[in-house]
Amino acid sequence: MTAGSSWRRAFVGSIDEAVATARWIDRIASEQGLSAETLFAVQVCAEELLTNIVRHGGNPGPRIEVTLSVSADGIELMVEDDGKPFDVATTPPRRIDQPLDEIQPGGLGIQLIHSFADRLSYQRAGLGNRVLAAFDRPDAAPVALEPS
Amino acid sequence: MKIDILNEDNGITRVVLAGRMDIEGATATDMQFSIIAGSKKKVIVDLTSVDFMASLGMRTLIVSAKSIASKGGKMVLLGPQPGVEKVLKSSGVDTVIPIAADLATAAGLVG
Numbered sequence: 001m002t003a004g005s006s007w008r009r010a011f012v013g014s015i016d017e018a019v020a021t022a023r024w025i026d027r028i029a030s031e032q033g034l035s036a037e038t039l040f041a042v043q044v045c046a047e048e049l050l051t052n053i054v055r056h057g058g059n060p061g062p063r064i065e066v067t068l069s070v071s072a073d074g075i076e077l078m079v080e081d082d083g084k085p086f087d088v089a090t091t092p093p094r095r096i097d098q099p100l101d102e103i104q105p106g107g108l109g110i111q112l113i114h115s116f117a118d119r120l121s122y123q124r125a126g127l128g129n130r131v132l133a134a135f136d137r138p139d140a141a142p143v144a145l146e147p148s
Numbered sequence: 149m150k151i152d153i154l155n156e157d158n159g160i161t162r163v164v165l166a167g168r169m170d171i172e173g174a175t176a177t178d179m180q181f182s183i184i185a186g187s188k189k190k191v192i193v194d195l196t197s198v199d200f201m202a203s204l205g206m207r208t209l210i211v212s213a214k215s216i217a218s219k220g221g222k223m224v225l226l227g228p229q230p231g232v233e234k235v236l237k238s239s240g241v242d243t244v245i246p247i248a249a250d251l252a253t254a255a256g257l258v259g
Contacts, residue, residue, distance in 0.1 A: 019172050040200070040231035047202045051171050096240030100217050105210045108239045109203035115238040 004071030013061030013081065018050040021066055025077070032070050038135055041116040042075055045133045048109040049079045049088070053129075057083025063127055074118075075135040080126040088113060088131055089122035149173035151180055160255055161188040162226075166197035169205025169232075178208055185212040189221030190258045192251070196227040201235045213245045226254045 007028050011017045025046040029039055046066075053064055062083030069076040093111035096103060114120065117133040124130070149167040156162050163184060167173055184191060193209065195201075213223040225247045228236060236242050248254035 015171065019170075022170070036231070040234075043200060044202065044231075044235065047170050047200075051202070051204065095238075096244055100210075100214055100244040103210060103214065103244065105207045105214075106203075108206055111239055112203055112235060115234075 004069060006067055006069040008065065008067045010063070010065045013050075013054040013057060013064050013083070015054055017061075017064075018054045021064075022047050022050055025066065025068055028068055028070075029075065032075070034075070034137065038075065038137060041118075041135055042077060044116045045113050045135075046077060046079075048113050049077070049131060049133070052086075052088070052109055053079070053081045053083055056086070057081055065127060072137070074137050077133045077135075078130065079133075080128070080130045082127040083129065085124065086129060087122045089120045149176045151177050153180075153184065156192070156255070158190070158255070160190045160192060160258055162192045162194055162251075164194040164197070168200040169198055169208070170200055170202045171204045173200075174202075174204040174208045181208055181212045182215075185215035189216060189219055191216055191221065191223045192226050192248075192254045192258055193223060194226045194251075195229070195232055198232055199229060201228075201232040203239075206236065206239060206241055209245060210241065222258050224248055224254045224257045226251060 009021055009024055011021060026043055029042045053062055062081040065080045067078040088110060091110050093114045094107045095111055118136045119134040121132045149165065149169065152164040154162040154164060161184060216223050223245055225245055227249060228247060236247065246257050248257055
């Protein structure tokens with residue numbers, strides 16, 4: 001990724017803090033001149049990653065650090081937490097494939113993260129869980145070619 | 149998240165949502181959806197003014213649609229914006245709760 005800007009926010013996981021942080025990411029991302037499609041993808045992944053940690057990461061709420069990095073060719077959202085180990089990148093996504101009366105609601109967030117991030121990786125690092133979701137900028141200006 | 153309940157012709161209830169169906173929006177509307185799902189059989193959820201949908205928003209819709217279907221009723225989603233439609237379709241929600249582009253089509257689907 002080329003040089004760019006980064007923003008970082010650290011907090012203790014709670015629903016209120018997750019909502020506030022998702023809004024914080026929305027605000028920064030919306031000021032980067034992204035296409036509506038890319039902005040939406042970042043928002044979906046931020047919401048799902050944070051919601052997942054505060055709902056399933058353990059009690060008391062895990063410590064969470066979010067870093068949003070923006071450059072000319074892409075966006076990276078890194079989320080670390082010290083909650084229960086959970087590899088979101090290799091967890092099989094669940095998609096609805098049964099009749100309505102047989103559906104158990106919930107569990108669709110992983111599928112959204114897999115669908116909306118262009119690249120997704122997980123490692124045990126930093127606070128414990130480290131997820132990196134990357135998004136291309138199809139609207140980015142092409143790299144200028146050297147004159148022949 | 150704003151929610152308005154409109155009584156249309158033929159016993160159809162149109163639930164008009166506006167805002168974000170994220171964790172906050174889902175929490176704010178769960179109770180009203182529960183009441184609607186417990187008392188109505190033909191429900192159109194108007195998503196025209198919903199600019200964001202996350203998994204907990206879909207959960208609210210699925211729980212309500214199941215409850216309505218268990219009474220022999222039906223829920224239809226109306227007019228999602230492109231991002232919201234991608235969320236619904238990538239999750240397969242459209243296979244169990246039909247999506248209609250306009251009110252007339254939605255009314256026809258809901259019966």
